[in-house]
Amino acid sequence: MKITTDGIAVGNQAQNARQAEKTSQRFADILTKAENGQPASVDKTSPSQPLFQISPVLLDPIHGDGxxxxxxxxxxxxxxxxxxxxxxxxxxxxxxxxxxxxxxxxxxxxxxxxxxxxxxxxxxxxxxxxxxxxxxxxxxxxxxxx
The missing domain is CATH 1.20.58 (Methane Monooxygenase Hydroxylase; Chain G, domain 1)
Known part of the structure; x- marks a missing residue:
């Protein structure tokens, strides 16, 4: 029995093509909204605190008596x-x-x-x-x- 990988390669290529198509479509949507002056829907994240506002982590000392x-x-x-x-x-x-x-x-x-x-x-x-x-x-x- 001979094992071939032709089917596997074709399946992976088709999947990669579909994924690239979805990505390009999302980019096209964002570009169209930007041209029309509409704000693009971007994932909102909360800004991080400046480093000087972060309190130091106080570790529990490991039994300092030796x-x-x-x-x-x-x-x-x-x-x-x-x-x-x-x-x-x-x-x-x-x-x-x-x-x-x-x-x-x-x-x-x-x-x-x-x-x-x-x-x-x-x-x-x-x-x-x-x-x-x-x-x-x-x-x-x-x-x-x-």
Whole structure:
């Protein structure tokens, strides 16, 4: 079976010709009205305010008490833990201090998460980070890596 695109090209050409005809007809109508002194019907839009009259957008500050720094530190601890966990020369029991630091950071982030209002831009990221750290801590505690 041979597939040809002749019909498709003809259909597109006919559609383009109809669209061009409509556009030229609208232009001809506007031109005729202008010659007769009639105002052309133009879409009305409201003028925009001058820039100096626009009030600045006041963004809600993202918890200025170091939330992002704690989150960054926690993610760094998680990366360090992952690197040490994948190192076969480090015994698993030597990872306990890493887990303790992760747990301490996780507790701080959980209290931060509880204090954030719903819809806060950082809340989803913080929630995902807390869940990830909690899962890693629990996997270590139950002996998945022993």
């Amino acid at each position: 939330l992002l720094q704690r989150l960054d530190k926690s993610l760094g601890l998680l990366e360090s833990y992952q690197a040490r966990l994948s190192d076969p020369t480090i015994p698993v029991h030597e990872l306990q201090p890493d887990i303790d630091r992760l747990e301490e950071q996780n507790n701080q982030l959980q209290s931060d998460l509880a204090n954030l209002p719903d819809g806060h831009p950082v809340k989803d990221l913080l929630n995902r980070s807390v869940v990830t750290m909690t899962v890693e801590i629990e996997k270590f505690r139950r002996g998945d890596f022993a």
